[in-house]
Amino acid sequence: MDNHSTNFATKCVHSGMNENEHHAVIPPIYQTSTFSFESAKHGASLFAGEQSGYIYTRMANPTVQAMEEAVAALEGGYKALGCASGMAAIHTVFASLLKAGDHVICSTAVYGPTVTLLQTIMKKFGVETSFVDTTDAHFVSEAFKPNTTLVFVETPGNPTLAISDLQEISKIAHAKGALVVVDNTFMSPALQKPFDFGVDVVLHSMTKFLNGHSDVVGGIVIAKDKDTYTKMRKTLNQTGGVIDPFNSFLVHRGIKTLQIRIERHCTNAQTIAEFLENHPAVKWVRYPGLKSHPQYEIGLKQHSGSGGMVTFELKGGFEAGETLINNVKLCKLAVSLGGVESLIQHPASMTHFSMGKEARAAGGIGEGLIRLSVGIEAVEDIISDLEHALELVSHVEEKELTPAEV
Numbered sequence: 545m546d547n548h549s550t551n552f553a554t555k556c557v558h559s560g561m562n563e564n565e566h567h568a569v570i571p572p573i574y575q576t577s578t579f580s581f582e583s584a585k586h587g588a589s590l591f592a593g594e595q596s597g598y599i600y601t602r603m604a605n606p607t608v609q610a611m612e613e614a615v616a617a618l619e620g621g622y623k624a625l626g627c628a629s630g631m632a633a634i635h636t637v638f639a640s641l642l643k644a645g646d647h648v649i650c651s652t653a654v655y656g657p658t659v660t661l662l663q664t665i666m667k668k669f670g671v672e673t674s675f676v677d678t679t680d681a682h683f684v685s686e687a688f689k690p691n692t693t694l695v696f697v698e699t700p701g702n703p704t705l706a707i708s709d710l711q712e713i714s715k716i717a718h719a720k721g722a723l724v725v726v727d728n729t730f731m732s733p734a735l736q737k738p739f740d741f742g743v744d745v746v747l748h749s750m751t752k753f754l755n756g757h758s759d760v761v762g763g764i765v766i767a768k769d770k771d772t773y774t775k776m777r778k779t780l781n782q783t784g785g786v787i788d789p790f791n792s793f794l795v796h797r798g799i800k801t802l803q804i805r806i807e808r809h810c811t812n813a814q815t816i817a818e819f820l821e822n823h824p825a826v827k828w829v830r831y832p833g834l835k836s837h838p839q840y841e842i843g844l845k846q847h848s849g850s851g852g853m854v855t856f857e858l859k860g861g862f863e864a865g866e867t868l869i870n871n872v873k874l875c876k877l878a879v880s881l882g883g884v885e886s887l888i889q890h891p892a893s894m895t896h897f898s899m900g901k902e903a904r905a906a907g908g909i910g911e912g913l914i915r916l917s918v919g920i921e922a923v924e925d926i927i928s929d930l931e932h933a934l935e936l937v938s939h940v941e942e943k944e945l946t947p948a949e950v
């Protein structure tokens with residue numbers, strides 16, 4: 545397909561669908577670890593890079609490559625690297641682009657293990673990180689040090705849905721010679737294309753919206769240019785955290801319906817956010833499509849829709865949150881997000897537990913915060929599920945915490 549086609553929905557269906565030997569409409573799954581050579585000379589020329597061809601699946605595999613081509617086309621990047629998970633994708637970026645003595649600026653509102661990776665493993669190898677509220681580009685500018693080489697932004701951030709201005713941050717970082725890396729998991733390329741705002745590297749947990757069916761763990765990194773891509777490909781070949789052919793096939797299949805799934809995620813989430821905002825048991829709601837979102841205006845500049853994630857705080861605090869998540873039936877109590885089914889969870893005790901209470905508070909993650917990944921079910925069924933559970937929490941009064949509990 546002509547990847548320059550401007551229609552995103554068409555790209556979702558056709559990207560990476562290259563011709564194959566039997567003209568199969570869907571590319572075959574090359575479930576093989578290795579590829580045979582025609583002769584000693586052929587093998588030697590493949591290793592020497594004189595001829596193109598497949599050698600070993602950790603280095604390249606046609607099924608993985610087809611999926612990588614599809615995601616690179618959706619993001620408008622040069623090429624992509626399929627990784628075993630979102631965390632493997634983040635590690636590939638850090639291990640490729642950072643060295644001992646470098647300083648990183650990272651958003652405070654990011655997925656918990658990203659913070660932990662920077663604070664433990666990257667720190668052990670001599671990389672220092674400042675966690676900054678990137679919703680205000682001035683804070684990013686102020687956090688720069690002479691050795692800052694990379695700015696890592698997750699927007700909207702997990703789980704607070706804080707939105708950072710990618711164009712402003714890219715301008716600041718480039719003026720100081722640093723690269724900008726964006727975790728685009730929460731929006732997907734259907735709603736946000738970071739390369740359009742000057743970003744250098746985009747990554748995803750494909751476990752979420754890209755695959756969309758909660759049956760794969762996978763990640764991807766997309767580079768804007770050949771040099772950055774080559775650097776990261778070398779790292780991935782050496783560290784080995786690649787995605788396998790079968791999971792690549794599933795993600796590629798999931799991507800075909802990305803556009804229509806996202807449309808439904810967005811309309812359902814908007815309806816639910818408005819319902820929650822008007823509910824007496826709810827203290828506040830964060831959703832990029834609500835005018836009450838503190839960075840609503842930034843969102844309008846860089847999103848073509850508001851996404852499927854809704855975060856809210858109940859008036860009854862932690863206890864009310866516990867009552868809610870114990871009493872929903874359709875919404876499954878589970879971590880992860882971006883699948884066709886609605887999932888609900890409590891970040892302080894689950895996805896962001898590893899950060900610790902202090903870092904959570906700095907990132908705006910309250911102990912009673914609830915995160916809802918809105919699925920593509922009939923919206924009235926999700927609302928009726930929430931309505932029933934919210935009736936049970938309405939009587940829970942916010943408890944004054946004793947000093948020992950704080």
Ligand code: LCS
Nearest residue numbers: 629630631655702729749751879880895
């Ligand atoms: N980036 C973001 C924004 C994420 O939400 C996650 C996972 C990752 C990276 C890591 O991806 P993984 O290695 O799991 O494929 N987020 C999860 C969450 O919020 N609940 O469970 C996993």
